[in-house]
Amino acid sequence: MARDGTATRSNILDTAEAMILDRGYSATSIDKLVAQAGVTKGSFFHHFDSKAALAHTLVERFSHADLDLYAQNRARAEKLSRDPLQQVLIMTGLYQEMMEGLTEPYPGCLLASYIYEANLFDDHTLAVIADTYLQWRINLGEMLERAAAAYPPRIEVDCAHLADMFTTIIEGAFIMSKSVKEPKLVAQQIGLYRDFLELLFQPNIVTS
8 A cells, every 4th residue: 555645745844844944945955854854865855856846835835824824814803893994903913812822932934034035946936925925915905995994094094005014014023023032022013003003093083
């Protein structure tokens, strides 16, 4: 009976992702990877034609997981509230909650890690990264547009840019959290983004 190689393939992918997030793509050689994963080179090349093929598979897997998590959090927010602003606040709050339980800095985002060494990847792999960020812009931007329609913002704002702001905050917070070794920093920054949204879409209050 043929052996199922799914577990080995997953082990290689999981190990590679952890190593790349920790030390970067260029510093993650196949020799170091197979040693860390406890597999042979033959096993590696059975599953991946090259390191570049591994890199592309990794980023596609990460992208799918990232967008799936967004879809799950959005569905949860839409189930909990019919109000478009509350849906955005709940959705971002779910990300904040995820990060509040960290006891060590979050390892980071594979997409950003690749971009730091963009010259090492082909256009096909870089396109996956760009498409993932653009999907965030479209998906979150749509939620923000509906919130803005119900609660006109107190200052003029482009909802696509506001969606990009969430992505930018998270990516920057990952870097700062690892730099200063503060696990709670990412959750704190997401919380500030939520505060900003509440203030932005708060109806103007007239005081006497």
